[in-house]
Amino acid sequence: MDAHHRHFKRVTTAGLLIALGIIYGDIGTSPLYTFQTIMNDGGFIDEHLVFGAISCIFWTLTLQTTFKYVIITLQADNRGEGGVFSLYALVRRFGPKLVFPAIIGAGTLLADGIITPPITVTSAIEGLNMVPWLKEVIVPGNNLVVEIVLVIILALFIFQRFGTKVVGGAFGPVMFLWFMMLGILGISQIIHYPHIFLALNPKYGLELLTAHPKGFWLLGAVFLCTTGAEALYSDLGHCGKKNIQVSWIFVKVTLILNYLGQGAWTLLQHKNSLDGANPFFAIVPHWFLLPSILIATCASIIASQALISGSFTLISEAISLNFWPKVTVKFPTNIRGQIYIPSINWILCIGCFLVVLYFRTSESMTAAYGFSITIAMLMTTILMFYFLRYVKHYPLWIVSVIMLLFIAVESSFFVANAVKIVKRLFFLVFELGLISTMYIWFNARKITNRFLSFVHLNKYLPQIATLSNDVTTPKTSSHLIYLTKADHANQIEKRVLTSIFEKNPKRADMYWLIHLERTDEPFTMEYGVEEMSEGKVIRIDFRLGFRVQPRIGLMFRSVVKDMLQNKELNILQRYPALIAENLNNYKFVIFENVLSYDNEFSVSEGFILNSYFAINKLATSDSKAFGLDSSQILVEKIPLVVTPKSCDNLKQVFYKRMPI
Structure with missing residues (x-):
């Protein structure tokens, strides 16, 4: 193991800041839209809906993110590296069919790259609507908002060719500021309604899922709180397991405090609907609104950057494992692991543009978000079964119980998100294209090599x-x-x-x-x-x-x-x-x-x-x-010549010799 990974075996301030800057962008920006989406989908707002929503969020983050990824999946350390292909490399000798969950998991993760940047950036920019003198100018879905989002996304993708060496050092401090802001904003509302802590009781979540008219289907919105969980494992090599596990304690606390604060604010309004308000920005003091939007925009850009970089790494690994055609790979800096793949960069950029132009608002985007990640998580679960059973040699009954728990949870999220398929046919085509390319390339190489x-x-x-x-x-x-x-x-x-x-x-x-x-x-x-x-x-x-x-x-x-x-x-x-x-x-x-x-x-x-x-x-x-x-x-x-054609039926019917 090299010095890079030996360094990250220890918990250090630098390692913790890098973890905040690289890993938690996606899951860290989820409060921008998760609670708002649940409230809008839930219809009539009352204490049962708010308590149930927060309970579901808390236990989803606990079971799915903390238990599955932070505690269990991070054990699948391939010489310091993580991600679906690293996991596949560890277990592929245990079954040829494991290539399928690897391909499907990678394809769905890549597809996620065309919706995460639009939804996070759009959510942040729409916050300007809360500024009184911009209320008539910044309207969710209007041309100005769309144009601002497109400019930011275009600049982000153009910037990729230069690498993140110059600004990468600022990612950690900015995300630390972001998470501190989340926690403080949450506390500012909780002190007015401390009763909200009761929402952490799992019974409220169960009551919401069983008694609410839309109960089970609200899981599609609840799932938005954990969409970035896969990044905890994918970016393992950048920070190390211990730095991720320690930093997650801080991140989870600030996330929960913010969700509790949004819930407290919602109940203190004594209204039956949000009336178009976003609880995240509603709990921000007026004097701090513009700075908070600036910080939110920076956090959303960092979240997008982490996902784009992860897509480059994923394709690079796919090429090495013969899952993807050879494409040009560039190295914009001397930092190991930092690569730039022009073709993938512009495919993702065009995809993000189409998402913004088609959906226009973050609320519309959330209706199509989550489906891909549920599939990716299910594929990771399948591969983890083989890792725990055959690499770690855990008893079969323990592995089976753990995997059945995750399959039950993730299958529920999958079914709840499957209803979104009508609103995301474009993503489905994109995913199938990625998965088909990997399948064709892998099998064609096997045929030709044979x-x-x-x-x-x-x-x-x-x-x-x-x-x-x-x-x-x-x-x-x-x-x-x-x-x-x-x-x-x-x-x-x-x-x-x-x-x-x-x-x-x-x-x-x-x-x-x-x-x-x-x-x-x-x-x-x-x-x-x-x-x-x-x-x-x-x-x-x-x-x-x-x-x-x-x-x-x-x-x-x-x-x-x-x-x-x-x-x-x-x-x-x-x-x-x-x-x-x-x-x-x-x-x-x-x-x-x-x-x-x-x-x-x-x-x-x-x-x-x-x-x-x-x-x-x-x-x-x-x-x-x-x-x-x-x-x-x-x-x-x-x-x-793979399978030569036969000419057995060809018969000579005459032969003539010219006279001399």
Whole structure:
């Protein structure tokens, strides 16, 4: 474990501030709209509705967030990293079908990225409606509000290319100020109605769900209070388990105080409805209204930033685990783990724009919020069952009881949120697109890899040496480098030998074989070198964690430089020209699969492979994905024949010879 994660094994002030700034943005901004949504959905406001709502919120945060995520799920620590793919990497050896909850969980989490920024930013900006001299100007849903929200969101996505190094240090203090504000505002109302503490009794929540006309369906609104719980696990690597667990105590206390304060204010109004008011901003003193809106806007931007960064990390892991096409990944800063993926950035930006333009108000957005996260949480529960049972070796009855509890709770939230599906068909299409892409890519790679043909390399080493020494054959390059999927050093793909010997034989002074192995640990960076034929064929095995970008070109140059400095394999003595050439006289040979017409598929394989090659046209090429200079690559197209068509019925009916 590196110094980064050793540091976060301790509880430190810096670790706690980072946790506040990165992890709690989504769940921390939920008071902006959760209680208001429950009151609006509940209809007639009375003590039973308010007490029941707060009781449900408190016990949802206790069971779902505290018990499931903070206490149990954070145990699934993959070398300091968390998230659905980290969890999948820990348990995938226990069942091939576990790929499905991993894909579904990741797809629904990504879909959440197009609604969290709009709902949090819109809720904050709508608070300006509470300012008397802006009441007629800032009206929820009017063009000015929509335009302000769109400008903020656009600026947020444009800013991604520069990373968060400059302002990232302010996230923690700003969120600390935000949570302190939540707690103080809540207390300011609780002192006028201390009776509100009785609402923490679970009986009020049960009475609301069973006796209220809309009881069970209000769970869809209640769930909004815990939508950010998945981030506690996804961002584990940024802060460490202990910092998250300790900071959650402070966060939960301030959240509950604020919800209690909103409930107290609502009952003190003695009204049967909110009349369009937002209890969150209603409990803010008039003199502090503008500063509170500014802080709320900053908190919503930080929440959005955390979710966008999480989406980049998720896609990066998906690429490493062969769930997603290769796309351009950039590193805007030197901070490890901070990446920028342009294609995903603009897909999310367009999605956020469409959400704002379609729903316009935060109240309308909450009606479509939550469905995706309930599915993601259910998928995490399934994967956690295998982790607790087979990795931690907990007794089956304990694991079963815990998992049944979470499945019951999350299934209830899922059913209550499922009624929102009519209002979120756009999100459903987006989610299905993400999940389908992952499913197609993963299975197509399995199909194509299944038909790779390997041969014993040792048999061909003398021929390779002969070709290398044959001065009558034009030299292709001093060094030819092939990427190989052969796990064993004595094996090689048949297509590599075909490339070297057939058509135009490729002569080189040295042939390099590079093999890349992905580890279940996130940040492994290791390599080994094996000389297969003295001075002619060398194999390099890279072992890279699933969060490490495979910049093979850079890594290859680094390995060769190390070998030269260490005088390994006597390369210096045999090839002193390497120094003069500055290691630049080399070529990577990249194979590009094309689907041959000589195939006869089943319907499912045909759909998967045709979709795979269609998507592949939009993906980043292997040369870019591996960080290879276009001037130093040779691309060879390889027809992929998965299931050859049969010509058994073809018969010769005549043969004619022309007279001489």
